[in-house]
Amino acid sequence: MRRPHLVSNLKTALVTGGARGIGYSIALHLLQSGYRVLLADCDARAGATAVRRLSPKGDVVFQPTDVADDADVDRLFAELARKFRRLDLLVNNAGMGGFGKPVEKLSPAEWNRTLGVNLTGAFLCTRRAVPWLRKTRGVIVNIASTRALQSEPNAEAYAASKGGLVALTHALAISLGPAIRVHAISPGWIDTRPPGHRPKLRPTDHLQQPVGRVGKPVDVAELVLFLADSRSGFITGQNFIVDGGMTRKMIYLE
Numbered sequence: 001m002r003r004p005h006l007v008s009n010l011k012t013a014l015v016t017g018g019a020r021g022i023g024y025s026i027a028l029h030l031l032q033s034g035y036r037v038l039l040a041d042c043d044a045r046a047g048a049t050a051v052r053r054l055s056p057k058g059d060v061v062f063q064p065t066d067v068a069d070d071a072d073v074d075r076l077f078a079e080l081a082r083k084f085r086r087l088d089l090l091v092n093n094a095g096m097g098g099f100g101k102p103v104e105k106l107s108p109a110e111w112n113r114t115l116g117v118n119l120t121g122a123f124l125c126t127r128r129a130v131p132w133l134r135k136t137r138g139v140i141v142n143i144a145s146t147r148a149l150q151s152e153p154n155a156e157a158y159a160a161s162k163g164g165l166v167a168l169t170h171a172l173a174i175s176l177g178p179a180i181r182v183h184a185i186s187p188g189w190i191d192t193r194p195p196g197h198r199p200k201l202r203p204t205d206h207l208q209q210p211v212g213r214v215g216k217p218v219d220v221a222e223l224v225l226f227l228a229d230s231r232s233g234f235i236t237g238q239n240f241i242v243d244g245g246m247t248r249k250m251i252y253l254e
Contacts, residue, residue, distance in 0.1 A: 010059075011136075012036045012084045013228075014076075016067050016125060017094030019046035021192035022143060024054075025217030026091055026224050031058035033225055036084055040065035040076050040094065067094045067121030068113070077128045087132035089228045092122035092165075093143040098158035111157045118161035122168065133180045139228045140176075142169050143220070144186045146243050162186070166239045173237030181236040183227045188243025190215040210245030 013030045017023040018039035027037045027050070036059040041047040047062040054060045063079040066072045080087060095118045099110050122142055129140065147155060148162040169184035176182060191201060191214045206213045219242055226232055227240075241247055 010034065010036050010086075011088040012038070012080075012086045013089040013091060014038045014040065014080060014087060014125070014129065015091045015093055016040045016065065016121065017143075019043050019050045019062075022187065022190060022217045022220050023091070023093040024050055025221040026093065027054060027060065028057060029218070029221040029225055030089070031060060034058070035089070036060070038063060038076075038080055038084060040067065042066045042094075066117075067125060068116035070124055073121075073124045073128060076125070080132070086136065087129055088136045088138045090125060090129040090133065090138070090140045091143065091224060092125055092140065094118075094121050095143065095145075095161075098155040100154050102154055103156050106157060114157035115161045115164070118158070119164045119168070122165055126172065130176065130180065133176075137179055140172065140180060140182045141224050141227055142166075142182070142184045144169070144184045144239065146186050146188045146241060146247055148186055148239075149241075149247055169239060170237040177236055181227075181233070183236065184239040185220055185223055185227075186239055186241045186243070187220050188215060188241070188246050190217060190220060190242075192217055208246075210249055213244065215242065215244055
């Protein structure tokens with residue numbers, strides 16, 4: 001039988017959207033670095049699978065959560081209080097893509113749902129995390145996107161939500177410092193597909209990145225670890241772009 005969690009000096013992280021992709025990789029690397037991890041995700045089946053895979057790496061718990069639902073976020077932090085009683089790092093990673101519709105066909109419900117998950121969810125989690133993080137002089141990392149800075153067609157809701165998340169980051173850094181540091185990471189093209197997924201990426205997919213390859217979830221996870229560490233203690237309020245240099249590349253039609 002699993003022993004109840006006791007108050008501990010072990011660092012504890014909460015990772016939203018942690019059942020797969022970037023969130024899963026972040027959770028894995030935190031566990032390997034000695035953190036205890038509370039995973040939140042709206043997909044209960046994927047969350048249970050993630051915990052089974054991650055449990056050999058360390059102390060991990062899953063709580064089904066829709067971060068856009070205030071009551072669900074309440075339940076998430078009640079689980080934190082019951083299981084871990086400590087929080088050192090909040091990673092607001094939960095997100096959803098745009099609907100790919102022209103703006104005149106995008107419904108208010110679709111717009112609001114995207115902003116609810118990608119932006120309001122980070123706010124709801126943050127407001128509850130702040131009292132915990134003040135006690136540990138902890139860190140918040142918001143996972144934004146390069147779509148906060150540049151766009152493809154028909155991504156208005158997604159771009160607006162991620163741009164808002166970048167702005168929320170620097171606002172929180174000023175309001176919560178010096179006790180809590182707040183960062184944003186804006187990934188570019190990160191291949192989050194399971195190993196062996198088809199079709200494979202093409203050579204041109206890699207070569208169009210200035211670094212010569214498409215990104216991997218570990219590229220984001222490693223930066224989260226650094227930003228959560230005291231080595232980055234003179235950094236707050238910044239947006240770190242992890243995109244293989246694509247936002248610095250001028251592209252002309254030939």
